Amino acid sequence: QVQLVESGGGSVQAGGSLRLSCAASGRTFSNYAMGWFRQAPGLEREFVATITWTGATTYYADSVKGRFTISRDNAKNTVYLQMSSLKPEDTAVYYCAARGAFSITATDYDYWGQGTQVTVSS
Numbered sequence: 001q002v003q004l005v006e007s008g009g010g011s012v013q014a015g016g017s018l019r020l021s022c023a024a025s026g027r028t029f030s031n032y033a034m035g036w037f038r039q040a041p042g043l044e045r046e047f048v049a050t051i052t053w054t055g056a057t058t059y060y061a062d063s064v065k066g067r068f069t070i071s072r073d074n075a076k077n078t079v080y081l082q083m084s085s086l087k088p089e090d091t092a093v094y095y096c097a098a099r100g101a102f103s104i105t106a107t108d109y110d111y112w113g114q115g116t117q118v119t120v121s122s
Contacts, residue, residue, distance in 0.1 A: 002026040002098050002111040009094060009116030012086055016120070020081040022096030022113055029077040033102045035109060036070060036081045038092035038118075045095070047104045049081060059104060064090075086120045093117050 035050040049070040097109035
């Protein structure tokens with residue numbers, strides 16, 4: 001089992017920045033690819049970004065490319081999502097997730113955090 005706890009959400013004005021963190025415990029963190037997903041009210045959960053277990057490869061949704069950066073620190077068992085130039089349409093609950101291999105599909109992921117709310121006002 002892997003336990004994931006997100007933090008760093010909050011309210012920010014459009015154009016602002018936030019950094020989300022996801023702390024992992026349980027099985028060896030460095031064995032897992034990590035992903036960030038988000039879900040706005042009334043919408044399905046959507047892919048945001050993912051990173052391989054080494055951190056060497058990342059992949060982003062087109063909607064966040066160039067604005068968000070995913071990174072990880074395996075020594076701290078933590079994955080991050082640096083969000084810049086935030087837009088009102090980025091408002092959602094953000095979730096981190098873990099699985100054995102790189103994927104952009106939510107249903108592929110085995111472990112999920114409880115989510116953290118990000119609200120961007122115009």
